[in-house]
Structure formats: C-alpha cells, structure tokens
Amino acid sequence: MMTIVPPPSPSRRAFGDAIRYWEPRRLAYNLVLTAVAVGWIMTTWPHFRDALTWPSLGKLLVLAGMANVCYCAAYLVDIPMQLSRFRFGLWLAGTLFAVLIANYWIADEIYPYVR
Numbered sequence: 001m002m003t004i005v006p007p008p009s010p011s012r013r014a015f016g017d018a019i020r021y022w023e024p025r026r027l028a029y030n031l032v033l034t035a036v037a038v039g040w041i042m043t044t045w046p047h048f049r050d051a052l053t054w055p056s057l058g059k060l061l062v063l064a065g066m067a068n069v070c071y072c073a074a075y076l077v078d079i080p081m082q083l084s085r086f087r088f089g090l091w092l093a094g095t096l097f098a099v100l101i102a103n104y105w106i107a108d109e110i111y112p113y114v115r
Contacts (some may be wrong), residue, residue, distance in 0.1 A: 018078045021087060022071075029071055029095050030064075036102045051110070063105075067098060 010017070037060075041048050057091055081087060 013084060014079050015075075017082055022074050022078065022091075025091055026068070026071060029067070029091075029098070033064075033067055033093055033098055033102055035100055037106070040106045052060050065067075067102075070098065 041052075071094070074090060077090060078087065081090060
C-alpha cells in the first residue's frame with residue numbers, strides 16, 4: 001500500500017525557512033552579547049571582582065535566557081520579509097539593539113553598584 005504525503009502548507013514552509021535562516025545566526029548573536037559582557041568585565045576588572053559570585057551567575061543565566069527569548073521576536077518580522085534581501089539587515093539591527101540594551105543594563109544597573 002502506497003502512502004501519499006501531501007506537500008507542506010505555505011505557512012509551514014515559511015516557518016521552516018525562518019528556522020533555517022535564524023537559528024544558525026543565534027550563535028553569532030550570543031557570541032556578540034558575550035563579547036560585550038566580557039569586554040565590560042575586562043576593561044573595569046577591579047570593580048567587578050566582588051560582583052562575580054555564584055548567585056550572580058544565576059542572574060546572568062536568566063538575562064541570557066531573556067536575550068534569547070527576545071531573539072525569537074525576529075520570527076514575527078521575518079515571515080513577511082522572507083522574499084526580501086533585508087534579512088541580514090534585520091539580524092544586524094536586532095543584534096545592535098541588543099548590544100545597546102546590554103551596555104545600558106551594565107552601565108546603569110550593574111556598574112554603579114559594584115564596589
């Protein structure tokens with residue numbers, strides 16, 4: 001008995017294309033944000049020495065998780081943009097926005113309280 005498999009629906013095909021495009025770039029996104037955090041720690045090392053504790057590692061993991069949830073917002077914008085050449089621009093704009101937020105968060109919320 002032969003089973004006939006129907007072709008995937010257009011929405012399923014679009015979502016699959018979005019996953020194939022965005023997920024390999026998630027690693028670069030995370031590396032850029034990691035470089036920002038490491039850069040802050042290295043350039044202001046004496047100030048951050050006391051802040052690097054095991055409890056702060058948990059907070060850092062929560063912030064990293066939130067950054068990755070925000071990365072998923074690209075899927076909402078990507079579906080209408082799939083046929084355009086602006087996908088890389090969307091990735092770059094989102095990554096730069098994440099870098100801006102990370103720098104603000106470190107400079108305004110974390111750095112002033114580090115002794």
